[in-house]
Amino acid sequence: MAEAKHDAGAFDIRNIIGLLLTIYGVILTLMGLFADPETEKTGGTNANLYAGIALLVVGLGFIAWARLRPIKVPEHVEPVADDPTRPAPKKRPRSGH
Incomplete structure (x- = not known):
């Protein structure tokens, strides 16, 4: 069975x-x-015109x-269970409470 995929759409950084x-x-360009x-x-x-067109x-x-x-x-x-290339999350120091 093929995995269902969709487009990134508006969230695509491009x-x-x-x-x-x-x-x-x-x-x-208007300036x-x-x-x-x-x-x-x-x-x-006319630097504004040429920069605007570019x-x-x-x-x-x-x-x-x-x-x-x-x-x-x-x-x-699927969540990654154990990936040696990913750094481990930093542990927060425990407060004195």
């Missing part, structure tokens, strides 16, 4: 990173188009990557 980069990209470009500070280029491309790339190759999460994962 969606979160892509959304944040896209939001910042939209803000910077580059409609605000004072202040080109004397950047050597004649962030839009990268952010939308992350979102496309998550949609095209979703991470499959198993429905049920």
Whole structure:
């Protein structure tokens, strides 16, 4: 019997990173188009516009990557009884109570 799996969906870190980069990209692109470009500070280029476009491309790339190759999460994962590669939990010092 095949193990049931579902997509990570909104909890996929690529969606979160892509959304944040896209939001910042939209803000910077709008600032580059409609605000004072202040080109004397950047050597004649509109830094907000170019950075905003780059962030839009990268952010939308992350979102496309998550949609095209979703991470499959198993429905049920057995707890690990003894795994020598996992460090043991730290013991808390007992209080004097």
